[in-house]
Amino acid sequence: MAKRKDIEKQSWKPGNILSPVPAVLVSCGGTRGWKPNLITIAWAGNVCSEPPLLSISVRPERYSHGIIETTREFVVNVPSLRQAKAVDWCGVVSGRSEDKFAGAGLTPAAALKVQCPIVLECPLNIECRVRESLELGSHTMFVAEVVAVQVSSVLMDAKGALHLEKGGLLAFAHGRYFALGRCIGHFGFSVQKRKKRTRPPIRVKTVAKMGRLRKKAAGKARES
């Protein structure tokens, strides 16, 4: 049932309030005469599973827009909290006037399948090739195929399972950066059957002892 405080709603003007969203460092350039560059993107998301596609939206006036439009490739570098300041800085300054890798203290490294560099410090590097670009208004949406993924070894356990919580990921919500908090559950947790508790069977001796203890306690209670 809805509580009263949930029911009280305010109407807001239409806007981009969907939260939380990722805050990623997109690297591009380093080829066809473009210098390597970084741009911080929050308008990004997974859009298709098969083939694996994601989208990023970039304003045409941004320096990286021209790079991505001509090179048709980029890397989505998913940062950890350690790169939070760099993420913010790369969203504020322009690649036209700044060497963003140097300014943010980040290391460009070779990608596996694309020409532009990855950000070595970021725990996830998602290499993408643009398949479609949609001019939507203030932003161009680049729909791109994931062609390679690199994962930092620190995110893996001994069995090879991925633990994103080890990366200390960053989320963005209405103009603020947040750390990812506690895990609530796996997909499907709401229908998962609880494991039966495997309690050891109660031994007769223990039952008899418990009976005696109970009698003793009852006797004491009567006395007092």
Add this chain to the structure above:
Amino acid sequence: MAKRKDIEKQSWKPGNILSPVPAVLVSCGGTRGWKPNLITIAWAGNVCSEPPLLSISVRPERYSHGIIETTREFVVNVPSLRQAKAVDWCGVVSGRSEDKFAGAGLTPAAALKVQCPIVLECPLNIECRVRESLELGSHTMFVAEVVAVQVSSVLMDAKGALHLEKGGLLAFAHGRYFALGRCIGHFGFSVQKRKKRTRPPIRVKTVAKMGRLRKKAAGKARES
């Protein structure tokens, strides 16, 4: 500088690893002969600021796909942790066989601009009209315009400012739900000038006292 453990990378097969992403309850139907329905979506994001557009990606075999394709509208209901179990459940069962509002214990309520219901319990309700649909492969991406926004009063402070952290938002990362954690900073924090500290001036008397204390301590150190 990159530390060695950042440099050690593993190559993974291409996939939807971009994280964190939102986990939202999309409501649709309730019009043109369709019953009201809910679908959990993690492939969602903001894609344009002006006009305000977002995208959701839905598999064609999902019951909601037909509803959204014919009605051309839906509501993105951003849940709080209190709806985490409902979010998961609505992603597991199908609207063909279940009344999802009833099954999840959620309350449908009238939207402001669209015909389909909002989820009353969710702190943010983003009403959308479909502008484009792209068949990408396993998923159809619906690019939709935000036509109305409702915000629960619990998220607002006395001055009318929005505090999403009060909502206890939910994020999704590689098959697991997470709570949003601590705030790292506002957009632009990396270039913000620090406020000057207004320390009281050190008084001469205090300086003299500190000198005496230092001499006393040095004397004691010599003694021991």
